[in-house]
Amino acid sequence: MMGRKILFVTTDQQRYDSLGCTGGTVARTPVIDALATAGIVYDRAHPASVVCMPSRATMITGQRVSTHGVWMNGVPLPADAPSVAQVLHEAGYRTALFGKAHFEPYLDPFLRFEENRLGRFGAHGPHRGFDHLELASHGAVGLTHYARWMMQEHAAHVGDYYPVIEMPGMQVNAAGGGDTDAPQVKVNPIPRELYHTDWVADRAIAWLDALPDDADWFCWVSFPDPHHPWDPPASERGRVDWRDLDLPAGYPQDAAERAAILAAKPRHWTAWYEGDVVSNYEAPDAWVPATLTADQVREVNANVHVEVELIDEALGRVLDAVRARGWDADTDVVFTTDHGELQGDFGLLFKGPYHVDALLRLPLIWRPAPSAQVAPARVASPVSLVDLAPTFCAAADVDVPEWMEGGALPLTDSDARRDAPVVTEWDSIHPRGHRVHARTIVADDVLVTAYGPGTMHDGTEGELYRLADDPLQRENRWDEPSARAGRDELVATVQRVAPPLPPRGIRRGVAAPV
Amino acid sequence: MATLRREVRIARPADAVWDVIADAGTIADWFPAMESSSIEGDVRRCSLRSGLELIERIVTSDAELRRFQYRVTGGVPVIEHLATVDVFALGPADALLVYSTEVEPAPLALVLGDAIEEAVLNLRARLEGSDQ
Numbered sequence: 001m002m003g004r005k006i007l008f009v010t011t012d013q014q015r016y017d018s019l020g021c022t023g024g025t026v027a028r029t030p031v032i033d034a035l036a037t038a039g040i041v042y043d044r045a046h047p048a049s050v051v052c053m054p055s056r057a058t059m060i061t062g063q064r065v066s067t068h069g070v071w072m073n074g075v076p077l078p079a080d081a082p083s084v085a086q087v088l089h090e091a092g093y094r095t096a097l098f099g100k101a102h103f104e105p106y107l108d109p110f111l112r113f114e115e116n117r118l119g120r121f122g123a124h125g126p127h128r129g130f131d132h133l134e135l136a137s138h139g140a141v142g143l144t145h146y147a148r149w150m151m152q153e154h155a156a157h158v159g160d161y162y163p164v165i166e167m168p169g170m171q172v173n174a175a176g177g178g179d180t181d182a183p184q185v186k187v188n189p190i191p192r193e194l195y196h197t198d199w200v201a202d203r204a205i206a207w208l209d210a211l212p213d214d215a216d217w218f219c220w221v222s223f224p225d226p227h228h229p230w231d232p233p234a235s236e237r238g239r240v241d242w243r244d245l246d247l248p249a250g251y252p253q254d255a256a257e258r259a260a261i262l263a264a265k266p267r268h269w270t271a272w273y274e275g276d277v278v279s280n281y282e283a284p285d286a287w288v289p290a291t292l293t294a295d296q297v298r299e300v301n302a303n304v305h306v307e308v309e310l311i312d313e314a315l316g317r318v319l320d321a322v323r324a325r326g327w328d329a330d331t332d333v334v335f336t337t338d339h340g341e342l343q344g345d346f347g348l349l350f351k352g353p354y355h356v357d358a359l360l361r362l363p364l365i366w367r368p369a370p371s372a373q374v375a376p377a378r379v380a381s382p383v384s385l386v387d388l389a390p391t392f393c394a395a396a397d398v399d400v401p402e403w404m405e406g407g408a409l410p411l412t413d414s415d416a417r418r419d420a421p422v423v424t425e426w427d428s429i430h431p432r433g434h435r436v437h438a439r440t441i442v443a444d445d446v447l448v449t450a451y452g453p454g455t456m457h458d459g460t461e462g463e464l465y466r467l468a469d470d471p472l473q474r475e476n477r478w479d480e481p482s483a484r485a486g487r488d489e490l491v492a493t494v495q496r497v498a499p500p501l502p503p504r505g506i507r508r509g510v511a512a513p514v
Numbered sequence: 515m516a517t518l519r520r521e522v523r524i525a526r527p528a529d530a531v532w533d534v535i536a537d538a539g540t541i542a543d544w545f546p547a548m549e550s551s552s553i554e555g556d557v558r559r560c561s562l563r564s565g566l567e568l569i570e571r572i573v574t575s576d577a578e579l580r581r582f583q584y585r586v587t588g589g590v591p592v593i594e595h596l597a598t599v600d601v602f603a604l605g606p607a608d609a610l611l612v613y614s615t616e617v618e619p620a621p622l623a624l625v626l627g628d629a630i631e632e633a634v635l636n637l638r639a640r641l642e643g644s645d646q
Binding site for chain 2: 074105107108109110111112116117120143167168169170171281431432509510511512513
């Protein structure tokens, strides 16, 4: 075989505006920018979910959340679930995944899940169609290959990272650090060469280097950053001084203005901001967003920029390895992330049932193999990460299985499928009992979210933003009479495509908080 | 403190179900991901495939009530824990097993709940598949 090879690069929790090619002005990302120049930039790419496990399950299955059933973090994707890696493997591709998988829960003392068994025992697969897996997460503890390597080879640095989960409460840690005492920030003394970003690149390069020249391959390089904790190696912090940063446009600097903007949204926004309700496990239980200071926003953003630069450099090394093998002309490169990060927008951090651009709008770049002679383009039409798996099939010239629900990404705006709703689903049941259910659709420059009945909504609430007029989504027009007809049509579409969460006993069970 | 409850109906006499529960040192035969288990006095040790060792103190083993209770005291980061396994007779060859747990920290309930669900289903399959 000598077909097109596929390098799939993902990060975790990265905003659209974090790269030079998508309007970022701080982090230097020449490698990704070069891919964008030579390829296709999707300026309105949305995830199927704004948390890791459901979104990643969509990437590998090519299915919406309500189809693959991983409806919140902690719900495992069955080991025999459909997998684009399996499709490519059966087509003769060598397949591998390096870095963060997270199709299965992390918190697994009973070692019930294969990802954790592989990491615990240092095995490499096969699993889910991948011939080879070497896994990492956001630190050096846990049941990953990276944690195992750190424990065996560099035990003195295992404790360098910020502890994402606090013990014994087992909640997402709210403790502050850095210069501003910002949550999940730490000055990390780990040497850069031991940091997980470089480890992921190193392991991918080692695998690529060992392949025969004539192999076709699908290599998923999955960087755990810039997801919190925001603790890049201390040696790299000088790249961006938080004191020099402008506050992000999405951060209303006046507290009264922040409160007023949030008050115009459904009540869970203000309830979280004021510390009354934490609706999902992914945000620290003990942290009150209203306490977030402007300097903390700056320091979090500075650390994110540093982490993004490290990813860009690590990806550059992987691409150099591909070029050194003479494969570049036949290699498709797809770069994206699983979801965004609030990163100070509206005075908030982290993620949750807040379907605005901070979390929804993702960087997505496809540099088709140069041998395919696809013209560079920017695509403004909405696309979904459900389209990734069919895109890989198209690049590999294999039939798209019927179980995939998307289609190959468009090459131009005129190529975009108008009949494919771009949908994001949210369902969560917090250990404290809070339930939030939301369905979001973007179409014709309108972003609509309808909330289902839960502990904070009665099923009539929603959000509607006109993206061209309101790029920061500050004016909720859900109740405007003039918006009602179009709104109801979009709500009907999203509810048809993404039905409500099935009742307990039918939906997949939650096996861990994350 | 979180509470969870898993129950399963088993087509076997309640005493037969109780015999398995009361033989506390053999829990590794039916609980997922346990490599071995042993009992010494009122302390049960369960070695997990992850390398962890659960240490549990048996609080109650009452054949009259068919009630078994234990507390996890080490191996996983619990603040408080109490598990109660009750076996009720629904008929001469039909039992209801109820496995309840109170645990702090609350997030651990999700991990335990899913594992216990798998365990009770394993137990039912094992008992219903055995010679009657």
